[in-house]
Amino acid sequence: MRTQPTEAVVIGGSAGSLEALGEIVSSLPAGFDLPVLVVIHVPPDRDSIIPELIGGRTSLAVREARDTEPILPGAIYFAPPDYHLLVESDRSLSLDYDLPHMFSRPSIDLLFESAADVFGSSLAGVVLSGANADGAAGLRAIAAEGGVALVQAPETAGSREMPEAAMAACEGAIVSPPVGIAKQLWRLQSNVG
């Protein structure tokens, strides 16, 4: 039984996830303002153009996460290439240059686990398309804290491995196409109060 309203959303994906993410953010109604933290696996050696790509599809503020920055409503924060993104106990952002996890830096599991630590049951986590199992353990951690676990329906994903691994690790997860995920997120916010 959930006890807390949702206060933040974390989203992770890899191959094929940008399309899904674009669909989600463009389907969120105006007025959605939960902070959203995103890890998309990207090559380490160049600046990410993801914030620009996604920024065109939403009126929310979209930017690369900066170390020690407070998490604010109405913003989508992306992990920079080659750094892990973590959440600090005072609800600020923290970057980390530890070894890659499952060959990935940034890692979805690391973001999800640290966010679950801090937000507990007031967190929603979303695993999107991808070709490895990063995110599965993190989504399980979110569910274990009483948070909401969402997974992109594998048949709508460019790569099914990541959603399927998340579903296997987290049996109670809600499985839905991107538009349905946007509806769920909106519902979580409107339940607040």
Next chain:
Amino acid sequence: MPHKIEDIEVRLLLEAIHLRYHYDFRGYSIASIKRRLRQAKDRFGCGSISILQDRVLRDPAMFAQLLGFLTVQVSEVFRDPAYFEAIRRKVVPHLRTYPSLKVWVAGCSDGEELYSFAILFREEGLEQKTMFYATDINPEALRRARAGVYPLDRIRQFTENHRKSGGKSSLSDYYTAAYGGARFDESLRERTVFSDHSLVSDEVFAEVHLISCRNVLIYFDRELQNRAIGLFRDALVRNGFLGLGSKETLRFSDNSNAFADFVREQRIYQRRGDQ
């Protein structure tokens, strides 16, 4: 909201380490520290962080191992070639104007950054008038930095980085392969002082012309970042240079007005002459 048990344990362990061994991790980013402590707990087969604390308090050898977990830092020789290229093209011309130079690699870990600078300075003909300081809080890392031996499988990446940074020689001129490792030439560290120094608790030890401290500050909370940047401000000569990691910035620091952007996209700052 009540604290989670693990959060309490983490705080108590950091307090215990400070009291017993005088290493102060209390101002570090807790999210990273917690993850590393969980890894250490599992590695040492401890059922909880409290049990880990019990063992660390009573066994200094155990603490030495834990220190490895808490300070683990990952780097490469000539990591971020564009950074070294900017040092070479934009900073070196200024450094040439000094009769003698001091360079501080703060948080040198296993030494990759130090060897990068030593090689770059040799290529640019600055080495003979330069003194290098390579500092870290982990004695084991300092020992590895002094040894200068890296696994052979990392050399390909090092070589590629060096070439991209505008290297004027072949990296293979600077190491010999032995026992499955590549050992950097002793002459590269002849002018280096390796030293135990903490950005958390120690003071400025020399006046320097260039400081490189990359991917260290991201592990500190804002207050500690301020302290470290204050040390850099006090250590640098006027118009001296500070290089940070690609996602680190002075923007939020209390000391940001003591520095000016020098090569903005590479996070190279110049100490103002008038502050």
